[in-house]
Amino acid sequence: MKYVNTSRTAIATVSAGLVSAALGMPLAALAQANPCAAGTPASSAANPCAAKNPCAAKASQRPAGYKPYQGARAELVAAGEKLFSDTRLSTNQLSCASCHTGYAAYNESFAQPYPHKVEMASGMYGMKQIHLDEMVQLCIVTPMAGKALDWKSKDLAALVAYMEEEQKGFKAHLAKTPSAAKNPCAVKNPCAAKNPCAAKR
């Protein structure tokens, strides 16, 4: 990550702590409800995210015939880096950086080539594997309670390009500190962390 400095690192530490403090519910409880899956009764009581956005899984799945926006790589990465800290993607004042600064909240799966299985996607929405652009949409729609980006948009392509760089950095980070992705709180319940930063502001 290019922008780590002492104050950012301090924020990362604080926000990782706040996220884990706010994560109360076991993943198993969330896994029960998938109102978008055919034949599954919508038991949203068990799943606060589902109640808010019953079709988040659908919103995170690539549409048929999907063709992502194409643009100059460096420009997309730079635009993606800005969006990473943009709270306007959420309805709960979170940005990607609120949870992911300093590689916080990722699990080891992030080091694997896409598509792959991600706990949050399979546990909550029964998605057996997920592409990076779908993961970006899932984080916007679920922990950030935001609106999925237009699949053809430059913003989505920019975030994907930036996250590809972030993934490279994460791999290096993981190689140096293998315990980094062993954060037991990372997977639990990102939806419970509505606004982990508000309380401390």
Ligand code: HEC
């Ligand atoms: C409230 C916290 C939170 C916010 C905000 C958030 N995420 Fe996440 N994100 C998570 C958690 C928790 C995981 C780990 C999921 C897992 O491994 O099951 C994750 C994992 C990921 C992964 C890696 C998945 C993998 O392959 O293992 C990507 C990529 C990602 N987020 C992108 C984003 C982007 C882009 C944004 C902003 C648009 C964002 N996230 C905002 C909580 C958050």
